[in-house]
Amino acid sequence: MSSGRLPGTALYNRGVVVLLVSTYELGHQPIHVASPAAALTAAGVETVCVDLSVDDFDPSLLDAVDAVAFSVPMHTAMRLAVGAATRVRELKPDLPIAFYGLYADVGQERNLGTITDVILCGEYVPGLVDWATRAGPVEQPVLVHLGQSDFLIPDRSGLPGLDSYARLEHNDRARLAAAVEASHGCRHRCRHCPIPAVYDGRMRVVGREIVLGDIDQLVSMGAEHITFSDPDFLNAPAYSMGLLRAAHAAHPDLSFDVTVKVEHILNHRELWPEMADLGVLFVVSAFESVDDTTLQILEKGHTVADMTEAVEVIRQAGIHLRPTWLPFLPWTTTDDVAGIFRFLASEGLAAAVDPVQMAIKVLIPEGSLLVDRPEMTPHLTHFDPEALTWRWNFESAEAERLQKELDRIAADASDCQQDTHTTLQTMWEMVTALTGQDLGELVRSEVPVPRLSESWFCCAEPTVGQASAIGPIVMGRRPE
Helix, strand or coil, rough: CCCCCCEEECCCCCEEEEEEECCCCCCCCCCCHHHHHHHHHCCCCCCEEEEECCCCCCHHHHCCCCCEECCCCCCCHHHHHHHHHHHHHHHCCCEEEEECCCCCCCCHHHHCCCCCCEEEEECCHHHHHHHHHCCCEEECCCEEEEECCCCCCCCCCCCCCCHHHEEEECEEEEEEEEECCEEEECCCCCCCCCCHHCCCCCCCEHHHHHHEEEHHHHHCCCCEEEEEECCCCCHHHHHHHHHHHHHHHHHCCHHHHHHEEHHHHCCCCHHHHHHHHHCCCEEEEECCCCCCCHHHCCCCCCCHHHHHHHHHHHHHHEEEEEECCCCCCCCEEEEHHHHHHHHHCCCCCCHHHHHHHHHHHCCCCCCCCCCCCCEEEEEEEEECCCCCCECCCCCCCCHHHHHHHHHHHHHHHHHHCCCCHHHHHHHHHHHHHHCCCCCCCCCCCCCCCCCCCCCCCCCCCCCHHHHHHHHHHCCCCCCC
């Protein structure tokens, strides 16, 4: 189907077909394809959905669509989407291309007008629908929309089944899992997080009936576990708890995981026993560092002592805690990294950490609130448009070498699907040998720790395996 449209113009308002492409969404069936698919379909636009994390891509699809829109909700997804969009542009130079999602405007000076014609950030659905249904030129090729939106129950019919995605692994059993979103944005402004750079302390709720309807359809598709992928599930506790109660009442055997800040764990400690009764199996919380000065610079709103207290609050409720970490910043020392390993040992959390967490180096995208921090600015060198992050220098060459080695271990282990205990053991031994410190013992937990089978994170660089997969997929085959 040939549209005859110039890149950068809107599509004609009827009879068009839009290809929605996801490159990575944390191992979940991509809600950022399913949600716009519902809105576009309701507006009379036909959609074709492709998830390059699991799909083989048929290049002949490009002959049958009028435009391509890439979902870029996180750094890894954006890095992969740039490569895929470049290939699409080579194959079909006149095909309109949009980037939409949290990271859409990162690297726009390089991407806009070359590999993408339209950039839609924040609450992107209205802009995406407008682009696909309004004839004539696009007035704003870069649109950041933060207003309220009307949502529909996501249309997941065009995506691979849940058996193609991450599973909940617990008690020697793997269960089908899926993700929903109850809200977008965040009320907090943690300086290293990309969300405040777009939402600036705002949050937007999706709506009770939409979220519950999505959960209903996911259960009918076989889901036994649901991830609430909100940046913070307790940004609006009354709304979120109402959703959780209703979902549990409708599906009493369903389990859940949520993401919650340390300060919200403590401020709403009375909720956790009820959340356990409602099926919350584990909570992800961004601990980041065991250095209080670093936590202040990042404006995390908690201290190391708060983290220790949060561990106890969650443990007493009978819920598992999965902390996430940001070990490497410009001022990080090897002793700082050793401190995180000691914390994991002393709090009995080692089995609850995915190895990549121990290797993450802070990413500083365009607009990051970290750029202007006086502790950060002396270390910044330049913005790397290919890596989509500011480059910065370590104060300690020894810490830099450690980061590179831990990153290599994590990426190799992820690509070959090595078990997490073996990977962490390798890391543990390396840090012990480098620092000469007693880190405590890495032991296998006697209590099975629930986890999702996808171990990579949105704030980690793509692995070699992830990055190298995109080119062959666009050409219609997967690497062996």
